[in-house]
Amino acid sequence: MIVATERLLNSPADLARLREEAAARGKPTGTVMSLCRGGGCEVKGSGRLFAALQGAAEELRAGGKDVQLKRIGCHGFCEIGPILVIHPGNILYRNVQEADVPEIVRETILGGRAVARLLYADPDTGKSLATSQEIPFYRRQMRFVLRYNGFIDPTSIEDYIAMGGYAALAKALTEMTPEQIIREVELSGLRGRGGGGFPTGRKWRTCREAHGDVRYVICNGDEGDPGAFMDRSVMEDVPHSVIEGMIIGAFAIGSRQGFIYVRNEYPLAVVRLRQAIEDARRYGLLGEDILGSGFSFDIRINRGGGAFVCGESTALMASLEGKPGEPRAKYIHTVEVGLHGKPTTLNNVETWANVPYIITNGAKAFASVGTEGSKGTKVFSLVGKIANTGLVEVPMGMSLREIVCDIGGGVPGGRKLKAVQTGGPSGGCIPESLLDTPVDFDALTKLGSMMGSGGLIVMDEDTCMVGVARYFLDFLVKESCGKCTACREGVAQALHVLTRICAGKGQPGDVELLLELCDLLEVAALCGLGNTACNPIRSTIHYFRNEYDEHILERHCPAHECRGLFKFQIIAEKCKGCGLCRKECPEKIITGERKQAHVIEAVKCTRCGKCYEVCPFSAVAKV
């Protein structure tokens, strides 16, 4: 019986022993059903499904069958969730519903046969694929950060340890000096995954060498880029990898206190991290004298308040001090004067989660993957107008086309791919013609976008690029903290001009005006939010200037998205003359006999789109 206050692990040898025990305990003897409880599957009802499976498992156990039900973290392939994997055979079932449970029990668990209709079918060959290794979405990925995803229960520290977790920490504390750790991270070429891509090792060294004896480490979990949810998955599904990375970093830098700043919209991440921290303390992996090494370190969690600007390092630190999240000028770096005026190292969630891999496998193994200037892998959330929405981790240097088309399955519905947006509101749109660009910090910056935290948003021909720029500027206006005039006024003016263009009231010279505002924002804004606000504007103007011109000069939106800037027309061949549009038209300007093709009186049309919405035969076209 262990007293709650007593630590479970007092040395690396204790940890190694626990790993063996946990691995042996974790070895399945009978059938194991692993259900994904990640964010995507949860929204699709994996909670109810879990309860149904639990009931089935209990019944089976009562009948003498050895069946276990396991809750695991995100597999990444959110599109086909909820995902259930059954051992033995590692059979992967997709889109599983409660109603499927009896058949799964009867056929697979008792009968040992796969249920064909629940298997994933290869979209090219139509062949059913039984395991994740065969599915193209997974086959082309390379997983460092997400290596335990889909295998471990996120709430179990022993699962993490059994897979080799905290071995990097034991190695760092007993076999390496802080200098050696920093050297290893430098050699690995790891760059900050939050967007900027600053070399992590250099950051750590400057912080270690900074004046003073109190130092802080911070994990930036304020993942604010819309369309990006990689960090959420890492915090929710492998929370210990973040904590382990932070402890190693703290030891290297000489810090005793760490903070994890989690976005307010991620309540589950807070719950999972909180539990992980408590477990780590209980096991002697956090707190005083970690693993008997004499090194002490602890972590506190702070929830954000729903402010995008708090992803900026100095704003985040102000928020940690209980103040409004307003950035400050950074002529003095936060690695020297950061939180409470002390040297502070702030890294993104994914950056921290890469650290254990580097320490365990060595800088060389990490650096062997990637390009000249960008090493290792990058996790992307692949979203938008794409067939396979989900999280993917790929080696740096893979082309955007491979990610979007081969892994992501391309644009659905036979539509044409127009652009890929990276870097969130600070990034830009990359046109289809440049998709062979490799994923690399410097290559993306050269194209006028940036890596950002890893949102990859796919846009098809129905997306108006002026509208996209307007969307991001609208976002930034709401999120600008208002401290510096350049951002407060400049972003607002840019939005004003873009709104005018989308409303069909653009004027010749507007594009030049926008570019002028971009130049101003780039040099005069106080922080990254304002500086990079020009990226969505510049990149869309650079690659899609024709769309701007068409809006301004012809009062026409080529993507048929800006209301009022395109017309509706009934295609006579498709119209069955049902009369629905005639009935619904608020202006009563649609005419036609029953069972005859109808016509819209173009001059009187207010372009409200009601006919388009109600037509059951898709006979109303936007022109």
Add this chain to the structure above:
Amino acid sequence: MPTKTAKPDYRAAADAVVARYGRDPDFLISMLQDLQSEQEHVPPEAMKRLAEVLDVPLSRIYSVATFYTTFSLTPRGKHLITLCVGTVCYLKGAKAVAEAIQGRLKIEPGGTTEDRLFTFQPVNCLGACALAPVLMIDEKYYGKVTPAQVPEILAEYGAKEKP
């Protein structure tokens, strides 16, 4: 949702959160977050009390409470409608869903209905892009929502027939 007629003691509520975190103004945001979730808003009386106990100017507390979108100085409705307006949801038609909600409930973003049944809060991203557009009412998610589904969904929470 407190239905008591007597006004809750907000000063005592403030004292309770201060006791939880100690008198350290560093924890101001955490204290306000607790007040927000327990009282469903940040009451001005509680802010005054925090200023006294933490010995910081009321203006500082007010500046924090008004800077972050998670705080609301007036009580929120019984049900919180969170609509994701992140990039993907935007591409897949969240704007039309927002218009449907606003039209149906006659409220603006951030507003509360007259009967205090609903508060409508658009947010930047819920991170559930596979199901865009995503709507969340209290803790329940609704994926791939269309404007046509809005009245039906709201009716589950007791929204009255079209006003």
